[in-house]
Every structure is written in structure tokens, then in C-alpha cells.
Amino acid sequence: MSRMTMSEAIVAAIADAMTADPSVYLMGQDIGVFGGPMQSTKGLWDSFGAQGRVIDAPISEAAMVGTAVGAAMAGSRPIVDLMFAEFLALTMTPLGLEGSAVAFRTRGEVTVPLVVRAKCGVGPHRGHAESCVGMLLAFPGLKVAMPTTPQDAYSLTRAAIRDDNPVVLLEHMSLLHGARAEVDRTLDVRLGAADIRRPGRDLTIAASGLMVQRAVRAAKDLAADGVEAEVVDLRSLAPLDTALVRASAERTGALLVAEESWPGSGPAAALCAALLGDGDRLGFPVRLLQPPPTPVPFAASLESAFVPSVADIADAARALHAPVKGTVTA
Amino acid sequence: MTTTTTTITETGLWQAMVEARAFDQAMCRHNGHWHEARGEEAVFVGAFAELGPDDVVAPHFRGACAVALQRGSSPATLAAGVFGTDASSSGGHWRGDICPAPGPRSVGMFSGSLGTSVAYATGAALHLSRTSPGAVAVCGFGDGTANSGIVAESLNLAAMLGLPVVYVCQDNQYATSLPSAVALAGERVSDRARALGIPATDVDGNDVLAVRDAIGEAVARARAGAGPSFVHALTYRMGGHYMNDPETYRSPEEVAAWAERDPIARLQDQLVARGELTADDATAQVRAADERMEAIVAAAKGASDAALVRATSPYAEDLRSAS
Numbered sequence A: 001m002s003r004m005t006m007s008e009a010i011v012a013a014i015a016d017a018m019t020a021d022p023s024v025y026l027m028g029q030d031i032g033v034f035g036g037p038m039q040s041t042k043g044l045w046d047s048f049g050a051q052g053r054v055i056d057a058p059i060s061e062a063a064m065v066g067t068a069v070g071a072a073m074a075g076s077r078p079i080v081d082l083m084f085a086e087f088l089a090l091t092m093t094p095l096g097l098e099g100s101a102v103a104f105r106t107r108g109e110v111t112v113p114l115v116v117r118a119k120c121g122v123g124p125h126r127g128h129a130e131s132c133v134g135m136l137l138a139f140p141g142l143k144v145a146m147p148t149t150p151q152d153a154y155s156l157t158r159a160a161i162r163d164d165n166p167v168v169l170l171e172h173m174s175l176l177h178g179a180r181a182e183v184d185r186t187l188d189v190r191l192g193a194a195d196i197r198r199p200g201r202d203l204t205i206a207a208s209g210l211m212v213q214r215a216v217r218a219a220k221d222l223a224a225d226g227v228e229a230e231v232v233d234l235r236s237l238a239p240l241d242t243a244l245v246r247a248s249a250e251r252t253g254a255l256l257v258a259e260e261s262w263p264g265s266g267p268a269a270a271l272c273a274a275l276l277g278d279g280d281r282l283g284f285p286v287r288l289l290q291p292p293p294t295p296v297p298f299a300a301s302l303e304s305a306f307v308p309s310v311a312d313i314a315d316a317a318r319a320l321h322a323p324v325k326g327t328v329t330a
Numbered sequence B: 001m002t003t004t005t006t007t008i009t010e011t012g013l014w015q016a017m018v019e020a021r022a023f024d025q026a027m028c029r030h031n032g033h034w035h036e037a038r039g040e041e042a043v044f045v046g047a048f049a050e051l052g053p054d055d056v057v058a059p060h061f062r063g064a065c066a067v068a069l070q071r072g073s074s075p076a077t078l079a080a081g082v083f084g085t086d087a088s089s090s091g092g093h094w095r096g097d098i099c100p101a102p103g104p105r106s107v108g109m110f111s112g113s114l115g116t117s118v119a120y121a122t123g124a125a126l127h128l129s130r131t132s133p134g135a136v137a138v139c140g141f142g143d144g145t146a147n148s149g150i151v152a153e154s155l156n157l158a159a160m161l162g163l164p165v166v167y168v169c170q171d172n173q174y175a176t177s178l179p180s181a182v183a184l185a186g187e188r189v190s191d192r193a194r195a196l197g198i199p200a201t202d203v204d205g206n207d208v209l210a211v212r213d214a215i216g217e218a219v220a221r222a223r224a225g226a227g228p229s230f231v232h233a234l235t236y237r238m239g240g241h242y243m244n245d246p247e248t249y250r251s252p253e254e255v256a257a258w259a260e261r262d263p264i265a266r267l268q269d270q271l272v273a274r275g276e277l278t279a280d281d282a283t284a285q286v287r288a289a290d291e292r293m294e295a296i297v298a299a300a301k302g303a304s305d306a307a308l309v310r311a312t313s314p315y316a317e318d319l320r321s322a323s
């Protein structure tokens, strides 16, 4: 066990996977002597650069991912550090349309064991916040994981590298260099499993990325008022752990989904569709809290109006838990 | 019809570079998110100096504010855009550093993704070829951006259609940490254009007169309907890629050697030698520009952004309901 930030845990997971399996290699921009954008590959150049397994890429995202799909079909297990998730949009034919379809179209004869790392989210960077996650969820077969703790960062990265299909690892820039915590390198976490971050009996808040941290803070505020919120960290945005969310909401009686990504086609919409698609009428009310359908704005004041805050989450939870009599909700 | 003759004096070019640097250096002092352009002024000042109002510009992000300044934007408005405060011309909706003065004749980056603006400039040239014979589009992009697939695709389309567009590769020898000598396979990036039959020149990108002349020829060719051209301007990024770049990928000696070739000092020496500028006058003008930009940028940094949320905009309703 050792204490790591999320960023350090991801690097450790990659290093362990590269040590264990020579078919793993890493390609990305500025991952050589520079150590990776925001130190995303710190130390890997020293350990694996001489073996040609840490490849500094030109600004050629479609080819970075396209070659990785080809290398993966041929037998490698590539990891592409795409820097920012907004660049995913430049890579969707090889990654989404084709790479994610290969196993299905070959009855599993050919697989694409590829991991794409991508940083996203509002935060210190003041730019490149777009996760493009709704776009990713549109492609069958493409898995998307989003850790929020150092342990999950380690375990989900290992799981993503082990997986035989393309996995996008979304790394939230406001969480990556947060507090260190103990990481057990032997602990496995399955892709597709959500986790209860904070137990509660009065309502369920399902969230991912930065929204998990904000939901936990909102839950503390709510607890002061005697409202106990259960916070579910989705962790995996594709596939979604609908069963865990449903069980939690059935127990607490209400579901609030807090999201940082665009509405319409993001995890919140996918979760609702999955819950409804399960069959019976939902036995609990659902409320979605997510940004408006606009590009991510730049000004700090607009950005904080755009993304749900701790207070927004707490207010929405209060309204959902104890609707004020006489108010009409649209 | 736009003019093809020289409209800016050499002293004017020197002043434009001095202004550009003054704004850039003030931003370095006040904005931790700035991308410094010191040392590259001859490329973006020389490339965009002689265009008319009908022409379309799509500058590289590093130096984009300087191009906007040169085309008449007010530095206070530009600075408000960079900080995202109330006076921002986009209403704070978008980044004023990489997209300073967007309009039908000026294209910027509308996301954080490099490369697409080269296609937009090419498309603007297609429009100009159909509607305003004699007008051109000039687009700048870095040596790193040159490796993006959409750049190759755009060049080929422009050659195929004979479009009035000038491509300017602002080669500052690095894409963040990756040297262009490593990343740009092949002898010269301009050979990529030559392979498509696009006339290409390689110029000293620290010599603003050489850049202006090379672009002038290319622009004249485009105005005459003779299709696209490519200018490769070799320069050097004197500062880090961003503020607080550790610069572990290059040596202080390399940086010092390029300091000797400063584009502003170089033209200044020529102007002084020719008696068109005195050393004292030059010093006074530089100081005046620095003081002016320092005051503007410092004031912009402290400005409020609170009114943006209430401002009328296509998104105001949505943003209000989200807050």
C-alpha cells in the first residue's frame, strides 16, 4: 500500500501493466522527456522510453488512435494518452464506429484491447473541459470509465488495460492532483460497477467525476438539516450500473442525477433510459441536474453558472426530498 | 478589389511588432494561462500586414491577438476577451486568446482543437473565389499543427480547386516539447506543399521584411487567380509553451543563441542605420507601448465578469436556469 494522487495512481497502474505485459505500449503528445501533459506519464519515459514503449506523438489524433486500433487488432495492448477529451471528436471513426465494433463483427475472433486516456472537466486549466461523453455513449461496444478516487484510478486503469475492447478513461482535471490516499495494488474493480460513496436513507444522488465530490459535500450540508443522501459514484459510464442505482433509489425513494456533461445524450439521459427500459413504472421520482445545452462557456462567472455547484445539488436534493406544497414543477 | 502594393512602411512594421510584444509581455505578467509569442512577431506581423478588409485571416493561436491589434481591434477589448470579463466581445462565451476577433473576415479556433481553422480558411477562400475575385484568405498554423490530417486534406483541396489561399507555417521549432526537427518527417515542411504542386517558399521567420515579401508574392498570385501558396517561416519560441513551462526539453544555450536574432532588434538596427529611426526615439516608443499595454492589461485583469450572466445572449436563459 502507498499513498497516491489519482494521477500518480494511473501512472502506477500503467507502469505495473507495462512491467507485467510487454505488449502494452503508450503513445501520446509530450509524454517523453516532458513527462506528459499535467505530468500524466511522470517517470514512464525513464522506465520504458529506451524500450520504445513510450512514443511521443505529433499532433495527429486520428492517426494516433487509428494506429492503436490496428496495433491492437494485430496483438498489442496500446494506451493512447489523448491529452484532452475534446480531441476524442477527432478520432471517432477508428475508435467509436470501427474499433468498438470489431469484436462484435468477428464473433470475438478479433479484438481491440485499447485504452484511450483523456482529461476533461472544469478546473484549474480553464479550457478543454468538454468530456464528449455523450458522443462516446452513442457507440455500442465502447466502454467509458471515470474514476474519482486514487484506488479506483489505479484499479480501473488496470481493468481498462486488461479489457479486450476499447475503453476510454476520463480523467477529471479537478480531481487528478487532489488529495493522496492509500492504494492497494492488488484490488480489482470490475468495469461496469458503480459504488456507494456515502450511504443514506432519504434520497439517492447518482453522479460521476467532479459531481461525485460536489454531491458528497452537498450531502454533508443536507445532513445538517437532517436529510441523509446516499451518493452513488457511477464510475463506469458505459456500461452503466443501472441495477445498483435502481436498488439504491428504491430504498431511499428518490433519485437525483447530477452531471457536468451536456444534457440530451449524456450519462444522465442514458441512466434514465436504462431505468425506464427496465420495465415497470419507476417507484421513485427522478430529477436531473445538468448544464444547459450550450457550448462550455469561458468566463469564470458563466462557467460556474453552467456547472452544477454544491449548493445547486443540495437545493435540488431538498426540493426532491420534501417538495414545497403548492409549487408547480415544469 | 484590394490593393497589392505595399501599404505599410518598414517603420510601421517595426511599430506593429513593438505593439504586439508590449501586449504579449503585459499578458505574461498578468495571465498565468497566456501563451507567450515573444520572438515570433516577424511571422505574424509580416504575414498579415498587407491585407485588405475583404480578405479573410485565420492566424495561428500564438500571435492571434497581435493580428487582431494590427487589424484595428482595441487592446482593451482584446484583453477583456482574454480574461473573460464584462467587456469581452464574445460576452465571455469564448476564449479571447485563441479567438480574439471572430467575424466573417476573421476566423479563430472555436474549440481547443488545433488544425480545423486551416480548413475554415480554405473554405473561406472557396467562398471568396466565388464572390469576391481578387480577395484572399491567409492562414497561419504552427509546425506542430502542420501534422494534423486536416491540414494535408485542406492543402490538397485548395490545390485541386485552385483556391486563393496562402498557408503560413509559423515554425517556432517546437510543438510544446516535441521539436519540429523530429516531428516533421522529411526535409522541409514546405515539401509537402510542393508535392501537391503548390508553390512554396522557405523564409527567415525572424526577418519581417523577408516574411512580408514572401507573403506579398503569394498573395499576389492568389489575387491573380493562380491558386494557393505555402510559406514556411522558420522562427523560435523564446518563452515557454505556456507560463511556467519547465522547458526540460531544450537548453538555455539554444534559447540564448536565438535571442541574438530578435526580430524587433534586427529591424530596429536597420532603421537606425538608415536614419529612419533614432535609438532614443526607438527606446521612447518601446517604453510608451509597454506602459500603455501594461495599464490596459492590468485594468482588464481586475475587471468584473459578474454582468455576463445577466447579459442578453442566445444562452442567457439557459445559463440562468442552470444557476
Ligand SMILES: Cc1ncc(C[n+]2csc(CCOP(=O)(O)OP(=O)(O)O)c2C)c(N)n1
Residues within 6 Å of the ligand: A029, A059, A061, A083, A087, B062, B112, B113, B114, B115, B141, B142, B143, B144, B145, B146, B148, B172, B174, B175, B176, B237, B241
Ligand atoms: C488537435 C490538438 N491536439 C493537441 C493540442 C494540444 N496542444 C496545444 S498547443 C500544442 C502545440 C502546438 O504546436 P504548434 O502548432 O507548433 O504551435 P505552437 O504552440 O508552437 O505555437 C498542443 C500539442 C491541441 N490544442 N489540439
Ligand SMILES: [Mg+2]
Residues within 6 Å of the ligand: B142, B143, B144, B170, B171, B172, B173, B174, B175, B176
Ligand atoms: Mg510550434
